[in-house]
Amino acid sequence: MTSTADHLHNRLLALAQNLWWTWHPEVIRLFTDLDAHLWRQVSHNPIAFLNQITPEQVEERSSDLVLHSRINHVFRRLNEYMEKRKTWGAVNGSNLHNRQVVYFSAEFGLHESIPIYSGGLGVLAGDHLKSASDLGLPLIGIGLLYHQGYFSQKLNIDGWQEEDYRDLDINTLPMQTVTEPNGQPLVVSVDTRIGSLQARVWQLQVGRVRLMLLDSNVEGNSAEDRELTSRLYGGDNRLRIRQELLLGIGGARILQTLNTFPGVLHLNEGHSAFAILEEIRRVMEYDQIPFNRAQRRVSLYTVFTTHTPVPAGHDRFSPELIEEHLGIFREKLGLSHDDFMALGRVNPTDASEPFCMTVLALKNSRRANGVSAIHADVSRRMWHPLWPERPEIEVPIGHITNGVHVLSWLAPPMHQLLETRLSQDWSTRMVHPDVWEKVDEIDDGELWETHQSLKMSLIRFVRRRLFLQAKRLEHQEIIQQIEQILDPDILTIGCARRFAVYKRGDLILSQIDRLERLIRDDHRPLQIIFAGKAHPRDDQGKKILQRIAKFSYNPAYMRRVVFIENYDYNVARHLVQGVDVWLNNPRRPLEACGTSGQKAILNACLSLSVLDGWWNEAYDGKNGFAIGDGGMHNDPDIQYQRDAESLYETLEEIVIPCYYERDISGIPHRWVQRIKRSMQSLGWRFNADRMVKDYAERFYLPAASATSVEIK
Numbered sequence: 001m002t003s004t005a006d007h008l009h010n011r012l013l014a015l016a017q018n019l020w021w022t023w024h025p026e027v028i029r030l031f032t033d034l035d036a037h038l039w040r041q042v043s044h045n046p047i048a049f050l051n052q053i054t055p056e057q058v059e060e061r062s063s064d065l066v067l068h069s070r071i072n073h074v075f076r077r078l079n080e081y082m083e084k085r086k087t088w089g090a091v092n093g094s095n096l097h098n099r100q101v102v103y104f105s106a107e108f109g110l111h112e113s114i115p116i117y118s119g120g121l122g123v124l125a126g127d128h129l130k131s132a133s134d135l136g137l138p139l140i141g142i143g144l145l146y147h148q149g150y151f152s153q154k155l156n157i158d159g160w161q162e163e164d165y166r167d168l169d170i171n172t173l174p175m176q177t178v179t180e181p182n183g184q185p186l187v188v189s190v191d192t193r194i195g196s197l198q199a200r201v202w203q204l205q206v207g208r209v210r211l212m213l214l215d216s217n218v219e220g221n222s223a224e225d226r227e228l229t230s231r232l233y234g235g236d237n238r239l240r241i242r243q244e245l246l247l248g249i250g251g252a253r254i255l256q257t258l259n260t261f262p263g264v265l266h267l268n269e270g271h272s273a274f275a276i277l278e279e280i281r282r283v284m285e286y287d288q289i290p291f292n293r294a295q296r297r298v299s300l301y302t303v304f305t306t307h308t309p310v311p312a313g314h315d316r317f318s319p320e321l322i323e324e325h326l327g328i329f330r331e332k333l334g335l336s337h338d339d340f341m342a343l344g345r346v347n348p349t350d351a352s353e354p355f356c357m358t359v360l361a362l363k364n365s366r367r368a369n370g371v372s373a374i375h376a377d378v379s380r381r382m383w384h385p386l387w388p389e390r391p392e393i394e395v396p397i398g399h400i401t402n403g404v405h406v407l408s409w410l411a412p413p414m415h416q417l418l419e420t421r422l423s424q425d426w427s428t429r430m431v432h433p434d435v436w437e438k439v440d441e442i443d444d445g446e447l448w449e450t451h452q453s454l455k456m457s458l459i460r461f462v463r464r465r466l467f468l469q470a471k472r473l474e475h476q477e478i479i480q481q482i483e484q485i486l487d488p489d490i491l492t493i494g495c496a497r498r499f500a501v502y503k504r505g506d507l508i509l510s511q512i513d514r515l516e517r518l519i520r521d522d523h524r525p526l527q528i529i530f531a532g533k534a535h536p537r538d539d540q541g542k543k544i545l546q547r548i549a550k551f552s553y554n555p556a557y558m559r560r561v562v563f564i565e566n567y568d569y570n571v572a573r574h575l576v577q578g579v580d581v582w583l584n585n586p587r588r589p590l591e592a593c594g595t596s597g598q599k600a601i602l603n604a605c606l607s608l609s610v611l612d613g614w615w616n617e618a619y620d621g622k623n624g625f626a627i628g629d630g631g632m633h634n635d636p637d638i639q640y641q642r643d644a645e646s647l648y649e650t651l652e653e654i655v656i657p658c659y660y661e662r663d664i665s666g667i668p669h670r671w672v673q674r675i676k677r678s679m680q681s682l683g684w685r686f687n688a689d690r691m692v693k694d695y696a697e698r699f700y701l702p703a704a705s706a707t708s709v710e711i712k
């Protein structure tokens with residue numbers, strides 16, 4: 001008896017050890033069937049779950065519910081997935097010659113149980129790994145393990161954000177220590193003028209892809225350095241350069257210790273750009289060639305993605321910080337201080353210019369891209385001074401627009417509907433427009449019903465979360481009417497984002513009377529669900545957040561306007577799967593891409609957005625709604641007023657009438673037409689499989705041909 005129990009428990013543990021489970025709802029359903037309460041209690045962490053349930057309990061529950069065959073089935077599917085040889089990558093990636101694409105990112109958002117991300121950049125990197133895995137592309141991710149993650153958000157009774165930092169229990173993360181060939185735990189170290197920095201390395205399995213995370217909490221480091229990788233985006237520039245030193249140089253050294261030579265270096269944002277320098281150093285040593293030749297060679301297989309449309313958002317370090325941290329390294333490269341600084345300067349001879357990570361990356365990569373067409377325009381303008389002899393349009397920064405990992409964001413009932421109505425192999429062929437044609441054939445009523453049931457699950461989720469928030473704040477009014485909060489028959493807007501000022505989270509509050517009329521309309525009311533974090537040091541962002549939170553505490557709107565704390569992967573998933581409209585109103589052109597709207601459209605929600613980032617190239621007049629006409633004004637206040645006016649007008653004249661136009665059985669056919677148009681015209685384009693294929697074909701394969709020819 002015990003042995004079957006152990007066997008079952010071990011299979012679940014094996015499933016828990018590969019993040020493949022996060023995009024396979026049939027695995028998640030096993031855990032919720034075993035113990036839904038415990039699953040929620042452990043924040044959807046399967047290892048913590050299995051630590052708290054004995055093999056005998058698993059066996060007993062499985063017998064009662066006849067789960068054995070389901071467990072065996074998903075276990076077999078995982079193994080088939082891992083062993084599949086004829087993948088897209090195997091067929092199309094022959095140029096990679098068994099070398100790896102090494103993908104560096106300062107954050108990875110894979111699932112709520114692994115809180116090593118803060119927002120869009122991390123989720124994008126996580127989605128990139130998952131699609132690379134699905135496509136069978138040989139790729140390794142490199143990042144940092146943050147012991148306290150970003151932060152947990154709590155609002156006080158005044159609506160002010162408070163941050164809570166708690167240490168992760170690393171024993172409940174699906175990680176293994178990376179060891180050297182001799183079995184010793186791998187430790188990488190980086191020498192600086194003020195001592196050496198050490199890090200150990202963890203490995204996570206994301207489907208077929210490995211993710212390596214550096215962790216500075218090791219013996220041998222000073223107390224201060226042991227905390228170096230505690231928090232994301234936490235400290236000052238000194239902390240930051242030390243983190244980036246570990247990520248870039250430490251990250252590149254992991255590969256050397258494991259005798260893995262990169263076929264391609266892909267730097268996701270400038271944080272990891274020091275990896276280029278370590279790779280140059282390795283090539284100099286390995287091939288016994290001087291700096292300049294090694295630099296040219298490494299540039300041939302380095303690609304760089306920039307994400308930041310504002311100049312101040314790019315990391316810059318003073319000459320003193322650079323010398324203190326990279327002086328020893330610079331000597332190994334045989335460079336003078338000035339020559340080294342020149343690598344990160346727009347104007348190499350300007351001694352007052354700091355060292356910019358983006359400049360280092362742009363100057364040393366074969367291909368560089370922004371993450372939407374409009375963002376590439378902005379980036380070419382911003383970095384034109386690096387190529388002053390060229391016209392702006394020829395600045396070598398192209399674009400690959402972001403996409404989302406569909407199976408991670410698609411609600412299981414919607415998935416099922418698409419599988420039955422489109423085709424069984426739909427999810428592996430989603431980059432083809434013809435696969436989505438058949439969305440037309442789905443019955444309006446069936447699509448609407450599926451959406452409505454997801455909306456109801458969202459409302460239950462919101463009430464549960466709001467109840468806990470209100471209990472903590474002892475907010476009696478909310479507690480008393482919790483079951484009346486939100487109504488599935490009311491048009492529901494989701495608005496969740498980082499509260500950075502340019503995102504203008506409070507735009508919809510700019511004309512309170514007008515908003516109040518919309519919310520309290522007798523026949524065609526509106527309700528709004530807000531969520532999002534402000535950066536701990538961004539008081540302006542916190543004020544915008546506070547304004548919204550206070551609005552939601554007002555008894556007059558309490559049932560129709562809510563703020564859900566602690567926006568994370570889990571909250572995002574619920575929101576994008578259940579709202580009717582996804583609202584996005586950044587100040588154009590400051591949204592590099594934006595991906596949350598892409599998650600929403602897959603789930604039959606409609607996008608209502610400023611024509612910025614991805615929406616600028618997605619909107620066709622019929623597949624969602626636009627705020628403004630793409631015009632921009634130099635004065636941000638005027639732009640704010642104009643966009644607010646357009647937002648209200650669009651809601652009043654287009655969105656609300658369309659939503660409430662029903663047939664006799666309550667189905668909004670015109671609305672459903674828009675949903676279908678949205679899924680058909682956008683589903684095949686804005687997914688991460690398409691994105692990773694674009695990277696593979698346009699960036700990785702040309703870059704890899706450099707390594708296969710030049711380095712043998």
Ligand SMILES: *Cc1c(COP(=O)(O)O)cnc(C)c1O
Nearest residue numbers: 119120497568569572594595596
């Ligand atoms: C998708 C996602 C984001 C990014 O969304 P934007 O559209 O760029 O605002 C941020 N945070 C979380 C938790 C997400 O899931």
